[in-house]
Every structure is written in structure tokens, then in C-alpha cells.
């Protein structure tokens with residue numbers, strides 16, 4: 135009996151190590167976590183949308199990886215550098231940490247297909263609506279896409295999540311109201327803000343746990 139149970143645990147460990155098994159919530163940044171500002175880069179312009187830190191903390195507590203995926207074409211355009219973006223993300227993390235919320239990774243597309251100069255002006259595979267940022271995160275963290283969600287305020291967020299095999303959800307913060315008007319009815323589930331979208335994710339996760 136003992137041997138059998140040990141064997142089961144071992145095979146489980148092997149299978150977990152060998153394939154994607156973690157659930158994630160991928161989050162857009164601007165207009166989803168923080169108020170939309172054109173080419174936000176200064177910490178003093180970083181205004182967290184109400185309820186966001188608590189929503190992230192609740193996702194953390196339920197065992198979700200929380201991964202930010204963000205298009206920052208300001209880098210390609212020469213408005214700021216990647217280190218500036220990373221500095222802003224450190225500030226964002228500090229604000230979230232005050233509420234006990236944690237982000238497990240930031241994935242940034244610095245490219246633009248037609249703007250800017252040099253090698254960042256490229257038709258990359260990571261600018262959302264393409265799924266490259268999510269796929270890279272999935273590879274590095276062992277994320278099971280079918281059990282994961284992408285939440286954002288633009289059509290490109292919805293498209294990237296779907297192309298990656300996640301369930302995409304739209305929030306009406308940022309550009310979300312405009313986005314909602316442009317989508318066919320029923321195309322995706324729409325929520326007033328991240329807090330409400332997180333409620334949905336957590337209720338889906340609880341359902342899944344019941345059925346498992």
C-alpha cells in the first residue's frame with residue numbers, strides 16, 4: 135500500500151515537472167491596472183485603478199500566477215528606454231505590495247511594426263493581439279493556457295488571449311467602453327473593472343475545483 139501511494143506521488147511529480155500545470159491570469163497594464171495615460175513612464179503619473187490591488191491579492195490567494203503583459207511601443211518610438219519601463223514596474227509592485235498583492239512576471243513588447251527606428255521597428259510576434267508575450271510566459275512558468283485567463287481593455291488584449299488559448303475577459307476601464315461597443319454582442323464577457331473580472335475568475339476556478 136505504502137509503495138503504491140509513493141509511486142503515485144512520484145508519477146504525479148514527474149508529470150507536473152514535465153508539462154504545463156499552473157493557472158495564470160494575464161493582465162494588461164494601462165487601462166486595466168492603472169489609469170490610462172499616453173505613454174505613461176513617470177511614477178507620479180501612475181494611478182492605480184480602485185480595487186486592483188485587492189483583486190490581484192485575491193487571485194494570488196487562489197493560487198493563480200499573475201502576469202502582466204504590456205505593449206510599450208514608446209520604447210520603439212524612442213520616448214523612453216526599457217530600464218525606465220522596468221523602474222515604473224518596480225514602483226507598481228511597491229504600491230501593490232502595500233495591499234499584499236504580488237505580480238509574478240512582467241512581459242513587455244517594446245516593438246512597433248511601422249514607427250521608430252532601428253531593430254525595435256519590426257513586425258514582431260509579441261505585440262498584442264499576437265500571443266508571443268503570453269506564450270513566452272507560459273513556457274517560463276509552466277502555465278496551462280486552457281485553465282488561464284487574459285484580462286484587458288483593448289481588442290488586442292482579447293485577440294492575444296484567444297490566440298494563446300486562454301479565456302479572454304474585457305474590462306470597461308481604460309479604453310474598455312469603446313472596445314465593448316465595437317465587439318459583437320456575446321463575443322467576450324465584459325466587466326466594469328478588474329475587481330469584478332476577478333470575481334468571475336475566482337467563481338470559475340471554484341466551479342472547476344468542485345468538478346475535479
Ligand SMILES: [Mg+2]
Nearest residue numbers: 162164165287
Ligand atoms: Mg490597456
Ligand SMILES: [Zn+2]
Nearest residue numbers: 243258260261
Ligand atoms: Zn514585440
